[in-house]
Amino acid sequence: MDDKLLEIQGRIQKAAEAAGRAPEDIQLIGVSKTVDAERINAMIDRGLARIGENRVQELLSKLPELHPVEVHLIGQLQSNKVHQIVDKVALIHSLDRLSLMEEIQRQAAKRDIVMPVLIEINIGREQTKGGLMEEDLPAFLDRVVDCPNLEVRGLMCIAPPVADPEAARPYFTRMRELAEGIRGQHDSRIQMAHLSMGMSHDFEAAIREGATMVRVGRALFGARA
Ligand SMILES: *Cc1c(COP(=O)(O)O)cnc(C)c1O
Secondary structure, three states: OOOHHHHHHHHHHHHHHHOOOOHHHOEEEEEOOOOOHHHHHHHHHHOOOEEEEOOHHHHHHHHHHOOOOEEEEOOOOOHHHHHHHOOOOOEEEEEOOHHHHHHHHHHHHHOOOOEEEEEEEOOOOOOOOOOEOHHHHHHHHHHHOOOOOEEEEEEEEOOOOOOOHHHHHHHHHHHHHHHHHHOOOOOOOEEEEEEEOOOOOOHHHHHHOOOOEEEEOHHHHOOOO
16 A cells, blocks of 8 residues: 555646646545544544545444545435535535535525535436536536525546556547536636546546546555455
8 A cells, every 4th residue: 555645646747737737636535435534634634635435334434533634525415424524524526416406405505515526427328427428418407596505616536447558548548528518608606617437447438538636446445345
């Protein structure tokens, strides 16, 4: 595990440079699901600034033990759990339905905060995955105007599993095009500054297509049990 963080940071930098982008524009989110607090802390102490967790229960149980770190909620989120995390995470990556939008709005308003979110797109149109279909995005964005305590920062996707990361590239391209199409057309609270895409096996391809956040688990922390 020793040099994994440096190794991934180096790969991010290379991919950014190959794409003519500034490495600082790409945030590494260390996906720490199933990893215990001690190992996460070791990575934080080495310089990991952001972690991503999938499950609310797991996140809440580890959080009190963690060293200071920015926490992102990246997994599917049940509406009845929103109140438990809305003031504990920096960004929710997985907004994918109206009922969830309304609950985040309600819970953020209660605490008088503005909750940053990404909208998850089911870019591969996979039955097994969450996320909005891209054609539903414009109507979904129109509803954000009714949610003053919610701020859309961009889009997120999980590309379909493919053997060759280059085969995932067209999905990332499509995500970039979607974000570009939205930019400037909507309410000022809808920003498209961020594209959260790319995981252990395909983050370099995602960076080539404009990812600003890559969510890396196994390549950083090792294989999950
Ligand atoms: C697990 C997970 C990741 C990280 O996957 P790895 O293949 O371990 O890098 C990224 N994003 C989401 C939403 C995940 O659930």
